Amino acid sequence: MIRAYYTAVNGATGNQNYLDVISNNMANIQTEGFKKSKAEFSDLLYTNIRGNEGEITNLKAGSGSRLNKSDVNFQQGALYSTGVQTDFAIAGDGFFAVQFEDENMYTRGGSFKATNVDGEIFLTYQGGYVLNDEEEPIILENGADNISVGVFKFANNSDLAQEGSNLYRVINEDAEYSMSEDSRVMQGFLESSNVDMAEEMVRLLTIQRSFQLNSNVIQTADEIEQTINSLSR
Incomplete structure (x- = not known):
């Protein structure tokens, strides 16, 4: 559960950073000559999963992703x-x-x-x-x-x-x-700004759903940890 907790936290943090990029794009839809930004993500560390007897398997577990950079799209507006x-x-x-x-x-x-x-x-x-x-x-x-x-x-x-x-x-x-x-x-x-409102709205809805999913994982992992700690007393 510790792995699930931290992976979900990384995901939620990445969602928040992505939301900041989208919000800035949408806020400048009427700014003349504004160029929208696109978030680029990279995977965090992968680790090998150990088997029942401690042997290293070919299976890997990720640790989520993070915002690597934000690139500007210089495509001309109308x-x-x-x-x-x-x-x-x-x-x-x-x-x-x-x-x-x-x-x-x-x-x-x-x-x-x-x-x-x-x-x-x-x-x-x-x-x-x-x-x-x-x-x-x-x-x-x-x-x-x-x-x-x-x-x-x-x-x-x-x-x-x-x-x-x-x-x-x-x-x-x-x-x-x-x-x-x-x-x-x-x-x-x-x-005109080269921001496409419909495109940004689709991204916004996707990020909201992803953030909700990560939040649910964090809550579930926390509840399981609390249950385990109560049983070990």
């Missing part, structure tokens, strides 16, 4: 027109770059703002400066017409990690990027 001149979307691969005080960060969200900073109008996002293809902050000198926003394409998108506020941080010091030549910047458009 583009839709807003008519707002400071809204931008990328048709194709790549990211917009946003300069903050400490570092540059990246996003697929394009709901930018025209912000007055010391008398000059900058294109900003989440408090940072949106960069052009020369990696310089964009100044709106002649209004919002014909703004040239840079699109930065990474050799490997796994070099980026979600930071929050619809931004990505570079986590690999050797990450390589270039200015995308085959992607198209669409002014007056935004990109």
Whole structure:
């Protein structure tokens, strides 16, 4: 029963972590340019089962599973027109770059703002400066017409990690990027989240059932242990 108890606890913990991933996806279904995450699990330690006389058999018992990592699905969402001149979307691969005080960060969200900073109008996002293809902050000198926003394409998108506020941080010091030549910047458009609500609901129901099953195993194992302890007194 000890094995059943700890295996079920591991399963319930994995279910909770998976639920956190699903909840974050569902919470951002209306966030422009948001990319959903997918949980990846790995098996925990397997041990050989011993026979009645203590000999090792070919049978193995698992110890459950754990959340190994959460991968971001960078599949493009649908583009839709807003008519707002400071809204931008990328048709194709790549990211917009946003300069903050400490570092540059990246996003697929394009709901930018025209912000007055010391008398000059900058294109900003989440408090940072949106960069052009020369990696310089964009100044709106002649209004919002014909703004040239840079699109930065990474050799490997796994070099980026979600930071929050619809931004990505570079986590690999050797990450390589270039200015995308085959992607198209669409002014007056935004990109929808790529979260599929129906898909997330199916996963949510599956996780709820799995969590309930693990909870029942934990309760049953605990009751059996209590019965055994009472009989041994």
